[in-house]
């Protein structure tokens with residue numbers, strides 16, 4: 001253990017090496033080594049060894065047991081800027097950065113439905129527009145879509161409000177656009193629905209049987225291609241006969257609208 005004298009009237013500062021500091025904090029040598037390397041604990045290198053002031057270890061130990069402050073709430077002023085970066089991250093398959101963008105908004109308490117309506121949906125539309133103009137290749141679109149799906153599924157949803165009931169979410173039998181159903185599922189979960197997401201392409205009668213067996217309070221059908229709307233509406237009618245409300249979504253509708261319609265459907 002080293003020692004220096006600060007002045008005639010002050011206590012001498014005492015220093016520990018890494019092994020002693022690890023014992024002092026009750027952690028492994030590698031842990032303290034990492035904390036010092038990352039600057040979390042100030043340490044001075046003397047020759048090949050680190051020296052750490054005991055007062056710094058005390059400060060660090062005190063901060064570790066203090067309760068962490070409540071998370072800061074993110075206020076988004078410019079969605080366009082975030083959209084642009086998200087688009088670039090998706091097209092260049094920068095998975096870590098794209099996931100991090102969404103996670104930061106979620107941990108910043110931005111409403112899930114706002115993230116879906118203001119970031120994820122607009123960027124998917126941009127990708128679709130790019131594909132239609134021949135500027136985004138099919139591979140790039142597929143890769144970006146898969147990454148978005150992964151990100152959506154990994155969103156850590158904190159449920160709000162009173163429980164609404166059980167909802168089955170899917171698409172008509174010829175509808176391969178599964179992402180709107182995935183987005184609808186996350187939005188519904190965030191408003192405290194118990195969601196059974198069947199993915200895409202469930203045949204109508206199978207869906208009806210399933211919804212009855214699962215005692216669903218609601219069925220949500222996400223439709224992207226106009227030609228699939230007829231089947232969805234017919235399914236909704238059959239479900240109504242079985243006393244299960246069904247709401248049908250279409251391209252261009254937001255998820256806030258879905259949540260309002262869902263709440264209304266089970267109230268009636």
Ligand code: B12
Pocket residue numbers: 116117120121122124125126127128129131132141142145174175176177178179180181183184220221222223224225226247248249250251252253254255257258261
């Ligand atoms: C990703 C993608 C695909 C992927 C889907 C992957 C997956 N796992 O989902 C794949 C490659 C499979 C695909 C296939 C096709 N696609 Co595509 N695809 C897209 C893209 C880029 C994104 C789709 C998406 O997820 N949109 C989601 C959001 C952003 O859009 P939204 O439709 O407004 O959805 C909202 C509502 O549905 C709402 N919502 C969801 N559920 C509910 C429920 C209720 C009750 C309510 C109120 C709201 C609601 O939530 C969403 C977000 O707000 C779009 C571009 C675009 N503009 O959407 C093209 C797009 C939809 N595809 C298109 C086409 C043409 C096709 C193909 C025909 C291509 C082909 N030749 O094979 C096939 C069709 C396959 C089929 N039979 O379904 C066209 C459709 C044009 C049209 N006729 O309208 C688009 C618009 C591209 C374009 N600009 O031309 N596609």
